[in-house]
Amino acid sequence: MPELLRRYLPILQWGRTYDRQQAGSDLLAAVIVTIMLVPQSLAYALLAGLPAEMGIYASIVPILLYAVFGTSKALAVGPVAVVSLMTAAAIGKIAVPGSAEYIAAAITLAFLSGLMLMALGLLQLGFLANFLSHPVIAGFITASGIIIATSQLKHVLGVPAEGHNLYELAGSLLTHSGGLNPHTFLIGAISAGFLFWVRKGLKPLLTGWGIPARLADVMAKAGPVGAVALTILAAWWFDLGSKGVALVGDVPQGLPPLTMPVFSFDMWLALAGSAMLISVIGFVESVSVAQTLAARRRQRIDPDQELIGLGAANVGAAFSGGYPVTGGFARSVVNFDAGAATPAAGAFTAVGLAFASLTLTPLLYFLPKATLAATIIVAVLSLVDFSILKKTWIYSKADFLAVASTILITLGFGVEAGVTTGVLVSILIHLYKSSRPHMAVVGQVPGTEYYRNVLRHKVITDEHILTVRVDESLYFANARYLEDAIYDLASRRPKLKHVILMAPAINAIDMSALESLEAINERLKAGGVTFHMSEVKGPVMDRLKRTDFLDELTGKVFLSQHQAVSELAGKPRRGGAAKSKPVG
């Protein structure tokens, strides 16, 4: 039991040796991350179509739970851009943004996603995330970044616009562009410009002034807080609210409330697919960040336990007024760079955010939504990177196809269609490729016992014997191709008496492939041809011995290909070049 506890509660490991020095590092990191998270959390809630405070709530309890159950020392959990967009897409299908049902759906979505992540973790099904190939994720994130940035333009322009894909969004923006609010646009444009400059230009400027690089970095990261503070002041001073600038308005002051997911079978069914997509996308992003950071200090994370950690965080979000969360890239890097030594840094961050939620929320009344939108736009545009298209085009057209279709479908039909397409296209391409394994007809290299591809080498063959080497494990996706290929080769050789399947590269044979071998055996037998195998690997042979395939086999299984040919040709052929006819 203590063994199990230690496994599922990583806090029991690092918590026992927690010391003052670690606490100091963690505390410093927490202060910096808290400053960064306040505007980010508000902004992502806005992106999800939810009240601003839900972004803060989603960063408190989930961080605490991740600190207990997670294995990464530096991962910072909370709302992130892509998952917020996916949340909007998912709950937008079943409720109207702004309604109580919409909020309830977001909470329920976090709950379902949390349950699924925990179930995947307990069942050790983390490998499911492998369905999302790297290029598909890269394409998906780029396309999501474009959709997010476009969706936020409405807040910057001060016009209403809706849509879950680029086409709807762009159309909606154009339709309403006449109603642009100049004050909103001014706030939004200046904020965006300021944030872009902070991102690129502030750090060099500060270091130029002699400020240490590390501190300059932290100050640059605090840029969004500066933009938030300045635009709050401007909105208050110029009374921008009365001039049509949308403000965040009343934000409840206090700790996260206790909320409950909706226990409705219909709603669960409606959200299940989206919850699964969000879980997988969130997990994949999070694990990738966690691994990158762990590697820098030669630490390990445990992907299956990460599922449990993220699952607990999401269940926590559901019971504390939040919405789906995952490990964020930017905030985790800041946490790591600021020196976070243990997940306790996350716990301190949660305390910081709880303090902000208790005290700072009244100040947010005058915060223009355009400022938050600018924060999001600047953040997500750094995710947009089309280089994956060029990279895959050069490296592998199959991967290019997967990325290009993911990007196009995401932009054209939204995030859920996009990521689903990416997964399906990758799997299809993989099955297509492995359904046509490399096969070679082989012959004897004169004077040796080597057998090589007749197309590449000058080798000796025998018109009565056909040897086919397959360079891949045999399973259902390529079993029929093998059948086809062997029948095809056999039907073109009228004098054929023996077919040998040379199997040194076959690591496994599944039931489908076994049945294909049985069919090949029977069908060749019907045509008067004997079927043999050579160089079958030990584990494959062990498995074949459990069946009656070896009894039914019309021919033999030879240890070596040379032995097979020597015996079947009815004469020893060592160095027998003189007696055979070479094939060019």
Add this chain to the structure above:
Amino acid sequence: MPELLRRYLPILQWGRTYDRQQAGSDLLAAVIVTIMLVPQSLAYALLAGLPAEMGIYASIVPILLYAVFGTSKALAVGPVAVVSLMTAAAIGKIAVPGSAEYIAAAITLAFLSGLMLMALGLLQLGFLANFLSHPVIAGFITASGIIIATSQLKHVLGVPAEGHNLYELAGSLLTHSGGLNPHTFLIGAISAGFLFWVRKGLKPLLTGWGIPARLADVMAKAGPVGAVALTILAAWWFDLGSKGVALVGDVPQGLPPLTMPVFSFDMWLALAGSAMLISVIGFVESVSVAQTLAARRRQRIDPDQELIGLGAANVGAAFSGGYPVTGGFARSVVNFDAGAATPAAGAFTAVGLAFASLTLTPLLYFLPKATLAATIIVAVLSLVDFSILKKTWIYSKADFLAVASTILITLGFGVEAGVTTGVLVSILIHLYKSSRPHMAVVGQVPGTEYYRNVLRHKVITDEHILTVRVDESLYFANARYLEDAIYDLASRRPKLKHVILMAPAINAIDMSALESLEAINERLKAGGVTFHMSEVKGPVMDRLKRTDFLDELTGKVFLSQHQAVSELAGKPRRGGAAKSKPVG
């Protein structure tokens, strides 16, 4: 153009050399198959919930079109049991059996299925059928056979009962069992008993009487015709219709009518999934039969052209009052055994069935539905074979899981859920297995240049060098596992300076795996460890050269593993057993 024509119209090849002798063989085969097909076609139409004549219609034009476009010399196309059941399941979702909409839906389903098959053929996407593994098909057909037999019990018992899965059917039968009609039951039970006996006992009896084996076989195959004729006589003589025995009733006399599919987007959308499943199942069954028969005469079939042939047959069915068709096992074997030499045998069969449709239909008025149901039950019970469960249990638990879930879901939730589950489970299992490739840490076999698994051999290792050999191509499903495994191994070796990935068994590296290698390289670098590769295959190396991976690689790519270790250990190690420490 003639090249293309020859490819897509196989009739142009065999048609040119068609002679009198072939015509004689084909004609004899056609007579025998026609006799067999009349009751079978009526029965399968009943199974699909359609008017009996649609079964005959579905056997006329489709056979003619397959003769033009198909590549198998002996395949007999028409309604078959499993596809009829799937048709009932598909159109039962959108229309009430017996209604005009139901018939229109069946015709539209054939049309859609035909279009899909032709599209798959033209795009050479026949490999999609590989998604259906052999064991999944075996399980699916067994479960379908049970559902079909159960669904026909209502006709034998003379009670109403409905359902698309075993649970619904059994429940419905039990509910209505009080209303059993004794006359119907008598007809059904005697027919079934007679047919079982014909199948097993008639041929030995006839040969015992000195009748040649071949003729006895044909007479046994005509058993269903005997049952049909005798029960028609009995129904007429005893006026069973007035005693509550359901009769086939009026069947229109004449050639197949010209019908049109419904061009409704909603209906197409509703039927698209079912049409795809029916196409794939039909194609897979048909190709397997065609290949078995072709192999006996050392002939070839072309799976992509088969898609076009079956597609044309289904489109033909849609325009001539039929419903989805495919190549049937029993009738194709009879056709083959009766000596069919070319697809012209099919054309003659079509003429025979057209003649039957023109002249014999009035006789069917008195045919009890119980007889047809008995025909179906006896036919499909021969499909039921649970041995695949035992076979897979012994051979591979993964395949067993796929089969068992296919059978259970088919029985419990119907054919469409069953086959979908089978496909998904197989793909999941495959991805799961290939997501954990065999990997070994290797060391030098003392006194040699061989490097073997440290767990299996007594080899020399170096605490500064970790060599990992992966026995599988690297792609998205195993890329992250490789990362995990390497980080894990590296983190347990504090003195590590070099990691070597030994790659002689890696046939391909996709973009995801390349990015994983890049991540491994970077993360090891962050921890002060150099990353190398050894024995990379030529084609893999060519592809890597197109990227900047080799420039970024902190270490080198070595031609041989021994060269790598010699250089990295900083000393020649040939036969260097004395200087190294062996690891048990």
